[in-house]
Structures are given as C-alpha cells and as structure tokens.
Amino acid sequence: MRTIIRVLGVAVALAASTSMAAAATVELNFWDQVWGPAPYAQRAQALVEEFNKSQSEIKVTYRSVPWANWYETYVTAIASGSAPDISTGAGFQAVQFYSMDAILPVDDLVAQMESDGTAKDFAPGTLDAMKYDGHYVGLPWAIDLRSLFYRKDVLDAAGQKVPTTWSELRAVAKAVTKDGTYGLVSSGDSTGMHWILAAMVNNGGGLFDADRKPNLTGDKSLEALDFLSGFVSDGSLNPASTGYTNDDARGSFFAGKAAFYLSSPATADQAGTDKDKIGVVPPLTSPSGQKGTISWINNIMIYKQTQHPEETLRFLRWWSDHQKVLWTEGKAGGIPARLSYQADDFFTQNDQLSFVIKTYLPVIKPMSASAGGTFPELNEIDGDGFMMSLMQKIWQGQPVKDAVGPAQEHLSEIMSQ
Missing domain, CATH: 3.40.190.10 (Periplasmic binding protein-like II)
Structure with a gap:
C-alpha cells in the first residue's frame, strides 16, 4: 500500500512538473x-x-x-x-x-x-x-527591387546588342519580335504593375510630386506610360500578357519566347539549365537622363x-x-x-x-519618390489593385490619356481619406 501511494505521489509530482514546464513555454x-x-x-x-x-x-x-x-x-x-x-x-x-x-x-x-x-x-x-x-x-x-532581364540567345539570334536607353530597348524589342517570340512579356497581375512604377521613377516621375500630391498625370509620369504603351503599338509585347500571371510570364521568358522580362533579382536562379542564357540589362537611361528602378x-x-x-x-x-x-x-x-x-x-x-x-542598388527609389519618406497610405496603394487595372488597360492597348484618368482619381481618393 505504501509502495502504491509513493508511486502515485511521484506520478502526481511529475505530472505537475510537466504541466508547469508546458505553461512556461x-x-x-x-x-x-x-x-x-x-x-x-x-x-x-x-x-x-x-x-x-x-x-x-x-x-x-x-x-x-x-x-x-x-x-x-x-x-x-x-x-x-x-x-x-x-x-x-x-x-x-x-x-x-x-x-x-x-x-x-x-x-x-x-x-x-x-x-x-x-x-x-x-x-x-x-x-x-x-x-x-x-x-x-x-x-x-x-x-x-525590379531589374530588367534579357535572353542572350534571343538577342544574339537577331543580331542585337543589350540596350542602355529607353529608345534602344524599344528598338531591340521590336527587332526580335517574330515567329512567336516577342520583345517583352509581362502579366496582368500585381507584378505586371511594377512596370509602371519602375518606368515612372526611372524617368524622375512617380505617384506623387514633391508636395505629396498625386502625380500620375505629371509630364514625366505620362512620358513613362506612353513609353510602355509603345511596346503594344509596336507589336513587341506578347498580347497574352494581360491574362498572364507572373508564373506564366516567367515561364514564357524561361522558354525563350520573350527577350525582356522585369522581375526580382534572383530570377535567373530559377531558370535551371538556362540560367547562363539570362543576363541583366544595366539600369536604363530615360529621356530625362535619369536612371532608377522601383524598390521596397x-x-x-x-x-x-x-x-x-x-x-x-x-x-x-x-x-x-x-x-x-x-x-x-x-x-x-x-x-x-x-x-x-x-x-x-x-x-x-x-x-x-x-x-x-553593384548597378541597381545605388539607383533604387521607393514608391514615395519624389515625395520622399514613408506614410500609411502607401500600403493601401500597394495592395488596392487600381494600379494593376491601369497596367491591364495599357497592355490591352487603351490610350494612355483614357486609362490614366480613373487611376489618378482613385489615387487622390486614397490620399484624401
């Protein structure tokens, strides 16, 4: 009887100890x-x-x-x-x-x-x-951040050099477009929208002016949107881009069906045996003489x-x-x-x-460029989706002046809340 009591006592003590340890975690x-x-x-x-x-x-x-x-x-x-x-x-x-x-x-x-x-x-x-x-x-x-990648084999097959300016990029994209291969591939999701942000800050524009007022319709921002629209009018953009997810666009690029693709820094590492066929375009010089890309x-x-x-x-x-x-x-x-x-x-x-x-980090710019700093509305802008809609309209070939108006209005609504 004593043995049983002693054993039960030890069991109770151990259970209590275990319970306390669990509670302490x-x-x-x-x-x-x-x-x-x-x-x-x-x-x-x-x-x-x-x-x-x-x-x-x-x-x-x-x-x-x-x-x-x-x-x-x-x-x-x-x-x-x-x-x-x-x-x-x-x-x-x-x-x-x-x-x-x-x-x-x-x-x-x-x-x-x-x-x-x-x-x-x-x-x-x-x-x-x-x-x-x-x-x-x-x-x-x-x-x-977003950097521009290119297929070495696609450029070589067309006898083209790596572009260094916006005008050169547009010309090379047009030159390589043929037989089911396009100069550019993008997507209609949020990653496609990064083309807008990258191009605008590259040209010294952006979502805002120096006073933090919505600036999608500013001269430098509109010039960037017109630049993107040019790939559509040239026939250089894969017309399926609007319906593509980023996985679709990346897969097309990895398959050698597009010369240029905007993406995150480690993109080439996902290309498997084709990694060495992928190069990074140096930061492009825009018409305003500036270099830069979007970053978070x-x-x-x-x-x-x-x-x-x-x-x-x-x-x-x-x-x-x-x-x-x-x-x-x-x-x-x-x-x-x-x-x-x-x-x-x-x-x-x-x-x-x-x-x-070495080349992109020194010229990265945030979504708040040219306003500078950080503020709460940026998160809503990043996740709202209206910029994605603007990108879809541009990739569908809608005139920039028609597409940008609703986006500017929505951005103003967010900033006035």
Missing part, C-alpha cells in the same frame, strides 16, 4: 509572406524549427501566407483580434498598421543593435525606411495584440541574425538588408545577383 505565431519559389517556405519553416530547438522557453509556429488577398488577410486578422505575434509583409504594411494602432514599435531592439554595433550591418537607408512618427515600426530584412524595403513587424512582446522581440533578433539561409538555401527573391549577407559568396560569385547589387 511561450507560444508565438509567425506569419511569413511567400518571398520566393517553393524552397523558400520550406527553408523558412526549417529555420523556425531550428530556433525552437535552440531553446526551450519559446515555441514559434510558422505559417506561409500567399500574396493573393494579402491585404485583406491581415486587416481581417487585426479587426477580429487574431493577428499573429509577428509577421513579414509588404513594404509599407508596418507603417499603415501602426497608424491603425496595431503595431508595436521595435525601438528597444534597434537601440540594442546600435549599442552592440549590429545596426551598422544594415544597408544605408534601410533602418531609416522603418521610421515613422518617431518610432521604428519594423526591422528591415530584405530589399525588394521589406520588413518584419510585431503586433500589439501579442501577449508576449519580450519573447517576440527575442525571436525577431534571432531571426534577423540567422536568416541568410533564406537566400543561400531558400532562394528568396530580394537582396538582404544586412551588408554581411550581401558579402557572402552566394551573392559575390553569382553573376546576375552581384551585377544587380
């Missing part, structure tokens, strides 16, 4: 956008598991979030009280959600990184891009709904210090915000990526 939810091909989410999931195994106080659950309806996904989660503890997201997601009182500033973490010298490892301007209303609303992790500073943010801010900050610091594998193994699409990661052999020995870092 903080559980966090991490939502992460799809930043690359299939290996990305797989490697990100594995990296979360590595963090979980590295300590016993915190357990992070990983969720891969697709870009389709991403804006609605987060807004709904915040409104329903089911936001994650931490997430990556669109370039201006943190600042808009901060304005909605949904984001927890990471000032203390940035101060810690400044104190131990880590802050110097962030590329110039990336930390500043996270600052709004006197607070750091997120931590930068990647620089997303992708960030990680912490939500105010978290019940464990200290533990979430701890995970965020660990993630920032260990995320190089998201590129080297996960094939993430952007360029790391950390300079030490950019210096890795994975980038320096990759012809396409190293060329993008």
Whole structure:
C-alpha cells in the first residue's frame, strides 16, 4: 500500500512538473509572406524549427501566407483580434498598421543593435525606411527591387546588342519580335504593375510630386506610360500578357519566347539549365537622363495584440541574425538588408545577383519618390489593385490619356481619406 501511494505521489509530482514546464513555454505565431519559389517556405519553416530547438522557453509556429488577398488577410486578422505575434509583409504594411494602432514599435531592439554595433550591418537607408512618427515600426530584412532581364540567345539570334536607353530597348524589342517570340512579356497581375512604377521613377516621375500630391498625370509620369504603351503599338509585347500571371510570364521568358522580362533579382536562379542564357540589362537611361528602378524595403513587424512582446522581440533578433539561409538555401527573391549577407559568396560569385547589387542598388527609389519618406497610405496603394487595372488597360492597348484618368482619381481618393 505504501509502495502504491509513493508511486502515485511521484506520478502526481511529475505530472505537475510537466504541466508547469508546458505553461512556461511561450507560444508565438509567425506569419511569413511567400518571398520566393517553393524552397523558400520550406527553408523558412526549417529555420523556425531550428530556433525552437535552440531553446526551450519559446515555441514559434510558422505559417506561409500567399500574396493573393494579402491585404485583406491581415486587416481581417487585426479587426477580429487574431493577428499573429509577428509577421513579414509588404513594404509599407508596418507603417499603415501602426497608424491603425496595431503595431508595436521595435525601438528597444534597434537601440540594442546600435549599442552592440549590429545596426551598422544594415544597408544605408534601410533602418531609416522603418521610421515613422518617431518610432521604428519594423526591422528591415530584405530589399525588394525590379531589374530588367534579357535572353542572350534571343538577342544574339537577331543580331542585337543589350540596350542602355529607353529608345534602344524599344528598338531591340521590336527587332526580335517574330515567329512567336516577342520583345517583352509581362502579366496582368500585381507584378505586371511594377512596370509602371519602375518606368515612372526611372524617368524622375512617380505617384506623387514633391508636395505629396498625386502625380500620375505629371509630364514625366505620362512620358513613362506612353513609353510602355509603345511596346503594344509596336507589336513587341506578347498580347497574352494581360491574362498572364507572373508564373506564366516567367515561364514564357524561361522558354525563350520573350527577350525582356522585369522581375526580382534572383530570377535567373530559377531558370535551371538556362540560367547562363539570362543576363541583366544595366539600369536604363530615360529621356530625362535619369536612371532608377522601383524598390521596397521589406520588413518584419510585431503586433500589439501579442501577449508576449519580450519573447517576440527575442525571436525577431534571432531571426534577423540567422536568416541568410533564406537566400543561400531558400532562394528568396530580394537582396538582404544586412551588408554581411550581401558579402557572402552566394551573392559575390553569382553573376546576375552581384551585377544587380553593384548597378541597381545605388539607383533604387521607393514608391514615395519624389515625395520622399514613408506614410500609411502607401500600403493601401500597394495592395488596392487600381494600379494593376491601369497596367491591364495599357497592355490591352487603351490610350494612355483614357486609362490614366480613373487611376489618378482613385489615387487622390486614397490620399484624401
């Protein structure tokens, strides 16, 4: 009888101990956008598991979030009280959600990184891009930008050289278009819309003027839209582009059915055995004499709904210090915000990526160019879809003057809310 009681007592004590240990484990939810091909989410999931195994106080659950309806996904989660503890997201997601009182500033973490010298490892301007209303609303992790790729074999077959200006690009695109091969392939989804942003900032225009007023109808912006429309009138654009998804457009480019394709820096690495047939067009000189392309500073943010801010900050610091594998193994699409990661052999020995870092990074411009800075409306503009509609109309051959009016009006509505 004593033996039975003693055994039961030990069992109860062990159960209580296990229960206390379980209660002591903080559980966090991490939502992460799809930043690359299939290996990305797989490697990100594995990296979360590595963090979980590295300590016993915190357990992070990983969720891969697709870009389709991403804006609605987060807004709904915040409104329903089911936001994650931490997430990556669109370039201006943190600042808009901060304005909605949904984001927890990471000032203390940035101060810690400044104190131990880590802050110097962030590329110039990336930390500043996270600052709004006197607070750091997120931590930068990647620089997303759009660079122009070309098929060496398509240009060689037509006896064409790599263009350096807008006029040369249009001429080369027209010269290679024949027998089912086009000068340009794009898509009718959000990635196709990046042609508008890239061309406008390349020409010194953009969504806004210096006073932050909508400027789609400004001279330099209209000149950029007319430039894009020219590919349609020349017959150089694959006419299926409007109905294409980005996967369709990329597949056409990889198959050698188009000479030029605008995409993220790691595009060539997804081309398999055709990688060496793909080159990067140097930043083009626009009619205004400027060079430039669109960029976003992708960030990680912490939500105010978290019940464990200290533990979430701890995970965020660990993630920032260990995320190089998201590129080297996960094939993430952007360029790391950390300079030490950019210096890795994975980038320096990759012809396409190293060329993008050397030539495109110095001329990148944000969606807020020419206005400068960051503001909440940018996130709604990024996820609203009206710019995508404008791109579709242009790719369908509608006159620019007819297509741009509704877009300018909608942009004004967003900015006046």
